[in-house]
Amino acid sequence: MRVVVEADGGSRGNPGPAAYGAVVLDSEGPAAQVLAQRAERIGHATNNVAEYRGLIAGLEAAKEIGARHVAVRMDSKLVVEQMSGRWKVKHADMRELASQAAAVSRVFDAVSYTWVPREQNKRADALLNTVLDGAVLDIGKRIDEAPRQRQAPQQQAVQQTLEAVAAQPAASWEPPKSSSTRLILVRHGETEASRVFRQCGRSDLPLTATGMSQARAVARRIGSRDAVAQVYSSPLLRTMQTATAVADALGLPVRTDERLIEMDFGEWEGLTGQEIQARDPELRDQWLSDPTTTAPGGESFAQVAARVGAFVDEVVEKHPGENIVLVSHVTPIKLTLKSALGTGWELLTRLFLDVASLSVVEFAASGRSSVRLVNDISHWQR
Structure with missing residues (x-):
């Protein structure tokens, strides 16, 4: 399964009250369907720490739904360049978070990283600001713990994904059939x-x-x-x-x-x-x-x-x-x-x-x- 992960993180004060948001999509573009979402307030942190936390949460969500190929899109130049290996990770906090992200990445067949302008990362940005505002989600809770009525579209998408996985042939000792x-x-x-x-x-x-x-x-x-x-x-x-x-x-x-x-x-x-x-x-x-x-x-x-x-x-x-x-x-x-x-x-x-x-x-x-x-x-x- 190929998915797109859009992730973002931010703090109000840098450092200050911080949160992350991450969305797993079935494709790129405005017509993409949401397969999973994550958002959480993480206390007092910098923008960069929050951005890495958003990336890790997005990769974990992609892993949970069985993705094999992941295209990460973020408006954080630092995270994209460091995870792509073009920039060194110098700060101790960043090294630990980059290592965590790399560890999650190893479960996939391939992970790519692309920088996008902020206006193309609105979904993740909206999620993190929602939890920072406290207007929709209870502070400190993940979006998948929000009230049932607020998650209906997400739950429907995830359910469809689970049904698709369940419909695939079960593992077998037999080699693939002649259509392979x-x-x-x-x-x-x-x-x-x-x-x-x-x-x-x-x-x-x-x-x-x-x-x-x-x-x-x-x-x-x-x-x-x-x-x-x-x-x-x-x-x-x-x-x-x-x-x-x-x-x-x-x-x-x-x-x-x-x-x-x-x-x-x-x-x-x-x-x-x-x-x-x-x-x-x-x-x-x-x-x-x-x-x-x-x-x-x-x-x-x-x-x-x-x-x-x-x-x-x-x-x-x-x-x-x-x-x-x-x-x-x-x-x-x-x-x-x-x-x-x-x-x-x-x-x-x-x-x-x-x-x-x-x-x-x-x-x-x-x-x-x-x-x-x-x-x-x-x-x-x-």
């Missing part, structure tokens, strides 16, 4: 960078001679499988060379999509893990433990997960019951496996993917998924 989309995930063949485990994100390197041989082996392996309807690829050279070998063997064209591209490692491009650790030990540790932390000048795992997840959703919707080849890189493939398994972010550091490896997952439109194969290199391993 089977994704054959292919990592590109060997490059000079992959041979020595250097971070190669946006650098457009070609395959080595060994890498080309691996690509042809992948093509033979996939060509012996069930019929494939389409081959999609990252537009970088190493993936295109691999995808072209596969597509030629299948008699299909290659369709490229930027969302399948590798993570942008920024200033860490071309470095090994050991070199990055020596250069930026604290930042690398935070990057590996917090999915919202970006590589310097690059991307975070959460940002990559958002774009890859959107692409996979589109493919599943467009190709029900079909076999689809996706030729990509380590990070997008790991994130797709993470989504199919429903695991936490720790999978990214615990799963190894070889070059020219095959992994297979299935996604159904109902939301069910299964993993059928991971990191198979039997087609080229000597």
Whole structure:
């Protein structure tokens, strides 16, 4: 489930009497339906503390209704930039709250943060001012504790959400049925960078001679499988060379999509893990433990997960019951496996993917998924 969280916080005096408001919506825009709301007076605090409390409350509400992808919209530049990893969190109070928000974020497949003008965050702003005024809600109570007649629209929306969840198929040991989309995930063949485990994100390197041989082996392996309807690829050279070998063997064209591209490692491009650790030990540790932390000048795992997840959703919707080849890189493939398994972010550091490896997952439109194969290199391993 994809949701939008609008959150805000404020104090009268900064610091002074403070409150937060948060709204979970099914989409953006004025026609969006409210799925959940939170608002609470939090005593004497600063604007920034209240804003972080609003974010945490909104993320918790999204978690409670089963959201997997969350788009956060706030008019706090500080919170958006800090949670996106572009600004450091210097104040002790902010570090604790940012850590709490990051901890909640890890339950989702992806969380993105967008700054919006205050006039586009009116719902959350109205909630916090309502509890500060004390005109509608009892001071100190959450909005979901307000009198029944004041919550009718919210309760109806939440009830509809619960009914939709209840209508989904129950968990089962059986794999998804034939209407599921089977994704054959292919990592590109060997490059000079992959041979020595250097971070190669946006650098457009070609395959080595060994890498080309691996690509042809992948093509033979996939060509012996069930019929494939389409081959999609990252537009970088190493993936295109691999995808072209596969597509030629299948008699299909290659369709490229930027969302399948590798993570942008920024200033860490071309470095090994050991070199990055020596250069930026604290930042690398935070990057590996917090999915919202970006590589310097690059991307975070959460940002990559958002774009890859959107692409996979589109493919599943467009190709029900079909076999689809996706030729990509380590990070997008790991994130797709993470989504199919429903695991936490720790999978990214615990799963190894070889070059020219095959992994297979299935996604159904109902939301069910299964993993059928991971990191198979039997087609080229000597």
